[in-house]
Amino acid sequence: MHLFYQPDFAQISALTDDEAFHAAKVLRLREGEAVRVTDGKGSWFDAVVQKSTPKRCDLTVIQRTVQTPRSYRIEIALAPTKNMDRIEWFVEKATEIGIDTVSFFYTRHSERRNMKLERLQKIAVSAMKQSLQAFLPELKEVGDFSNYVPGVSAAQKFIAHLPEDRTPPHLLKSAQPGQEYTVLIGPEGDFTEAEIRLTQQHGFEMATLGNTRLRTETAALVACQALHAVNYLP
Amino acid sequence: MHLFYQPDFAQISALTDDEAFHAAKVLRLREGEAVRVTDGKGSWFDAVVQKSTPKRCDLTVIQRTVQTPRSYRIEIALAPTKNMDRIEWFVEKATEIGIDTVSFFYTRHSERRNMKLERLQKIAVSAMKQSLQAFLPELKEVGDFSNYVPGVSAAQKFIAHLPEDRTPPHLLKSAQPGQEYTVLIGPEGDFTEAEIRLTQQHGFEMATLGNTRLRTETAALVACQALHAVNYLP
Structure with missing residues (x-):
């Protein structure tokens, strides 16, 4: 499973910048492929590629999982x-x-x-x-x-x-x-x-x-x- | 203080090989200079240079300190x-x-x-x-x-x-x-x-x-x- 980091993912449901480029040009992801995205703030998003270009990769979220923060x-x-x-x-x-x-x-x-x-x-x-x-x-x-x-x-x-x-x-x-x-x-x-x-x-x-x-x-x-x-x- | 490692120091009171070369050629140690040597087996030797050549550096030991090993x-x-x-x-x-x-x-x-x-x-x-x-x-x-x-x-x-x-x-x-x-x-x-x-x-x-x-x-x-x-x- 390919993992991505997109800090504002909860708002935009897309990958941008380096992550979009990596998805399109290096991994050559196609419509329908499954990926995992974290916002670095405690959420994991299981998602599917809708449209991938080197500038933006739009995703459909299937499920959001929230990681419990440490107690310290x-x-x-x-x-x-x-x-x-x-x-x-x-x-x-x-x-x-x-x-x-x-x-x-x-x-x-x-x-x-x-x-x-x-x-x-x-x-x-x-x-x-x-x-x-x-x-x-x-x-x-x-x-x-x-x-x-x-x-x-x-x-x-x-x-x-x-x-x-x-x-x-x-x-x-x-x-x-x-x-x-x-x-x-x-x-x-x-x-x-x-x-x-x-x-x-x-x-x-x-x-x-x-x-x-x-x-x-x-x-x-x-x-x-x-x-x-x-x-x-x- | 210059530190050296010589595994058989307790027996020979000298530095050999790389350590002797380092002492003579890099640090250019002279007679009378103070150094510290460990044998890697728990002992520290405070010593003074007697004669330094690139192949062997003879030392006079002033004091031996034994480090207590861990209990585990x-x-x-x-x-x-x-x-x-x-x-x-x-x-x-x-x-x-x-x-x-x-x-x-x-x-x-x-x-x-x-x-x-x-x-x-x-x-x-x-x-x-x-x-x-x-x-x-x-x-x-x-x-x-x-x-x-x-x-x-x-x-x-x-x-x-x-x-x-x-x-x-x-x-x-x-x-x-x-x-x-x-x-x-x-x-x-x-x-x-x-x-x-x-x-x-x-x-x-x-x-x-x-x-x-x-x-x-x-x-x-x-x-x-x-x-x-x-x-x-x-």
Whole structure:
């Protein structure tokens, strides 16, 4: 079964842009063929091709299935790495295991100060389809760390950080099930002391992610999966 | 501090081969410089360069630190993917978060029937150093699935599989802390029914890894991290 992503499908019952082109030119879909479309907002549509052109593929909906959203929401906010490959795999893997929001911020030690979200967006769409999910994570650039931190409104806010004088509890132990979470993951050069202080002023709890030193993108994925684990376990 | 890996360091107090070459030609280490060496078997050696040539770098050991091994052991056994990049990132990430053994087997639906372990070995060494660990995971090709399965001796043996008629418990719920674990991860085309039957005859428990369909290498990493979670939580 061919899978498509069309964010406004509930309104237009058609594929447009790249998805219409792919349907017409690559898959050469004909009238009457069955396809599946998700709007990335929780719905799957079983549908049949009415008319396919490279610009628009009109579909007749047979059935709409609504996927139940998770009872918790995960935002991972991180400093993008210099090497975009590492961020790309994080977005792919986090989408596969399930994530709601990926936010990119810039810190004092950030190795990268700009992001092209378009390619990451495509990777997320592809991973969403691959893992048979109907929710597309939101990817966003949130700018300067110092502007971003005060506005985080999640019920549980964490920063992955190991201070010199003590070991904070593992994220698996601090996170409570069924919450909205935000976890901050620093750049390879770590957060500065001023950045840490700012998070403490805004109610972020320090958390560890294990006994080994992790790369930025590994820490981000480990945090995401730890939050799923907290919710599977009770 | 420069980090090196020398498996027989306890015996020879020297770097050889690539590590000696790297020390002499790339880093141009001189007499008296401080370095750190791990044997990949749990020891760190703080040492000082005595004499460095591209073939051998003799060191004087100042101090040996022994890392306590984990109270549990993780083996992930998987069918290698067609695309080696995916296996390479799995080995890198699993080494970073901690794994004891990665075994590669061949099944009926395997997309790849041969493995070059040399490059994976280098990736594991680099990830071990990067994450400041003194244990190098064992990477091995274990051949045909049907020959490998009967010999698995771990206390807890799992197969990541979702049968059509029921949903087995999540690995997080079935795994007990402090055990030796083996988890089997199938190829993209999944295990055959005969392969599943064989695992059932040899005491493997079926386990799920979440609510989404995961790629082989993602499932392998999720399984590895779930086993860590089981051991962090109690």
